[in-house]
Amino acid sequence: MARRFFGTDGIRGRTNDGVMTAAMAMKVGQAAGTHFLRGGHRHRVVIGKDTRLSGYMMESALVAGFTSVGMDVVMTGPLPTPAIALLTREMRADLGVMISASHNPFEDNGIKLFGPDGFKLSDEAELAIERLLEDDPPLVDAARIGRARRIDDARGRYIHAVKQSVSSDIRFDGLKVVVDCAHGAAYQVAPAAIWELGAEVIAMGVEPNGTNINREVGSTALAAICTRVVQESADIGIALDGDADRLIVIDEQGQPVDGDQIMALIATRLNARGALRGGGVVATVMSNLGLERYLETQGLTLERTKVGDRYVLERMKAGGYNVGGEQSGHMILLDHGTTGDGTLAAMRVLASLVRSGKRASEVLHVFDAVPQLLKNVHYSGNDPLRDEAVKACIAEAERELAGSGRLVIRASGTEPVIRVMAEGDDAAQVERVVDRICDAVARAA
Incomplete structure (x- = not known):
């Protein structure tokens, strides 16, 4: 049904x-x-x-x-x-x-x-x-x-819980952290939790007025926090979305770090302590091929699911995994929570930064991502993916990428959009493939 x-x-x-x-x-x-x-x-x-x-x-x-x-x-x-x-x-x-x-x-x-x-x-x-x-x-x-x-007391209960995810011997003293809450649900709790562990917090996106949530701030609008991290000479930036279930990190040079890199960092740290369960990480079909290749070098696997953190979670529970997420920033850490939690994942990243004693740019860029391109095509009529010309174009692209890349085409689950993603070792080839499919979808839309 x-x-x-x-x-x-x-x-x-x-x-x-x-x-x-x-x-x-x-x-x-x-x-x-x-x-x-x-x-x-x-x-x-x-x-x-x-x-x-x-x-x-x-x-x-x-x-x-x-x-x-x-x-x-x-x-x-x-x-x-x-x-x-x-x-x-x-x-x-x-x-x-x-x-x-x-x-x-x-x-x-x-x-x-x-x-x-x-x-x-x-x-x-x-x-x-x-x-x-x-x-x-x-x-x-x-x-x-x-x-x-x-x-x-709901805010206090949550702040206490995310702080408990960090080992008692870890403090964030000496770290300057920009925290962007997207004028959303974490505008009080995320800055407070990070400050309580000793960091100097520069909060932005913490003035909600009912209509400015996610507007030019947060994990899907990174320009403001990237600039702010550099201006403040901060050690790291933390960007959450409107309900704070996803996280994108900004290194000290103002460069964004996506969910794939965050998963790689957390999994590597846990694996070194013998605390990574399931023998790998669970992510979606959208995660970069570079993550999969990196995990293989560590003797770990990448289990892929269809898009949606609920499907990641189902696979994690079934396979006994404790780390999973999405490239978009949903981070599920089952040792500490039951769903994607941007603030909790940020605490784990900050703890790794403290333990390493290195700069964020050295710690957060764990693997080399392969060229990847995602484009969206809006449609208003019938599903363009049922069109025979679109099907033929996709089949041709799959043959072209065989052995050197991947292709993921899907309809959004929340809006009338077809998402076209390709990745591979040849950036020019990836761009050609994506543009060709987008053109075919647009003609059929």
Whole structure:
């Protein structure tokens, strides 16, 4: 059964349009609440959000939905997505909800759901909730309607948890760190956690106004932090996205370091201590071939999944891995958390910098990436990947790259976009292949 509402990372869309309305949010609360009403205990859901203006509306609608089917609600206010996963498990809640569209602009919003174990829901659970969305919810009688309350110590709980991921003998004294929070969910907690371990913190992207989340700041708009790191003569820069589940690092020269390099660093450090589980790393089909080649030199493997940190996580759990992520910056460290956590991964990077005593540019560039090019083609009609001319163009490109590179073509799970990625040892060849496919897709779009 195809999913109608859930994409690769929950339900997402433009606010007050399509699936992302207050009415729909209330129905999601009722359906998800009904699905997780199991056992005779008093049921509880934890709801967090990022800093989007529409978060107030979506939060209120979700509260109405959950309480109407008999669930109590705990609201945390703005917190990173991984904090909600953590609190769901810590508070013995039946369900966790994060209201966020991650790195998307403020006009969008989304609903991410976590089970009582703090992990994102399986495809089967999401399908079950979708089926419930088609029916009228079983509302409880007046005496059993849920209660809602806000908690004041949620930020402190999360800060404590990410600090615990760093060995007690490590302090960040002497490090000057630029922290870009994208005017998003981590605007209070990320700078505080890094400062509390001794670093001098220069915070940016920490003045949310409801409409500036991810705007020219954060992990998907790196120009500002790259410039700031150099201007401040900082040792390193930390760039998070709107809900702080992804991380891009900037070295002292102002050069970005993506998720592939971060995974390589963390895996190498853990492997040297005998603490890397699974014999390698889990990443998606988008990770650079250079990462795969580097891991092979270390006697490690790269397990690839389709795009989406949920699929990375599923493979990690099935194979016993403790390090995984995406080139885009999602870092999943199962020794410390249940989902991608940019702040937690930043703490691990900073600890590695301290232990090495070297500059960030020496520590963070672990392997040589092969030339890789990704382009997006928007479409408004039918799926261009079904077009015979597009199929033929892709087949020709695969033959051309055989043995020297890779080709990944996919439809986005969150927007009407075809993503065309190629990589290989010959940069000119990679560019030709990508442009040729993009042209074919554009003609069919």
